[in-house]
Amino acid sequence: MTEFSFECTGVRADRYAAGPTLLFRLRVTAADNARVHALALRCQIRIEPARRGYESAEADGLADLFGERSRWGNTLQPVQFAQVSLMVPGFTGETEVDLVVPCTYDMDIAATRYLAALKGGEVPLLMLFSGTAFTGAAGFRVEPVPWDREAAFRMPVSAWREMVEQHFPGCGWIRLPRDTMDALLAYRSQRALPSWEATVRALLEEKGTTDPPRKDPYLALTRTTGGTDL
Incomplete structure (x- = not known):
């Protein structure tokens, strides 16, 4: 052999x-x-x-x-x-x-x-x-x-x-469930945020706020992830 x-x-x-x-x-x-x-x-x-x-x-x-x-x-x-x-x-x-x-x-x-x-x-x-x-x-x-x-x-x-x-020049990458992505997209669209970076930054800035209204897609996001600091 x-x-x-x-x-x-x-x-x-x-x-x-x-x-x-x-x-x-x-x-x-x-x-x-x-x-x-x-x-x-x-x-x-x-x-x-x-x-x-x-x-x-x-x-x-x-x-x-x-x-x-x-x-x-x-x-x-x-x-x-x-x-x-x-x-x-x-x-x-x-x-x-x-x-x-x-x-x-x-x-x-x-x-x-x-x-x-x-x-x-x-x-x-x-x-x-x-x-x-x-x-x-x-x-x-x-x-x-x-x-x-x-x-x-x-x-x-x-x-x-x-x-x-x-x-991925100068970037990181994370994987999210589809329902979380849908909630993020709705959150971004409602606030007319220009990019995903701006969306995540806005979420981080709201970290210490009270619970959002039930119809706010932000609520679905926090329920899915257990928090807002992605």
Whole structure:
């Protein structure tokens, strides 16, 4: 059976993608200069937070994920980052390809909250590979790529931030239920507010006010979210 090894040599933001996307440069090696007709890969990428240090500000931002710093010995567990597929074209011995990883800026996702809390440095990643190899110098045979194939990589936080800035420059992103969005839209329309930023700011300024009239859509908003400070 052909022995495969994998190495991640770099990462960059995809400037031409429709959504936030990272391109990991992947080096694939087949032992003994073997001929590979094609390689159908599955790749699971995990963040391994225990493999780096954290500043005080970063620790504060990670409290909702891992709890108080005194508990991190037990709570600093791997975080799922992505699971993607890749078809590697035919090669002999060694080749390099881009592993395309679509990302999200949804702050309800643990990996996004983790990355957003980091101020700099590197993100320790572990890539786990499996799949099917189509090999053979003078023929054709099918071989499995076992799950024990893996590659460690330290992704610069700057690569993540560059990707986010390309699609959400200077902005954050939150996901809200549809009824909350409807209430926000009604609140904005009734007050002729020019933007969503102005809408949220108006809500924050009203934080200390008394309960609104029952017909006010603002009431539906506070009932849905349990508060006004979004």
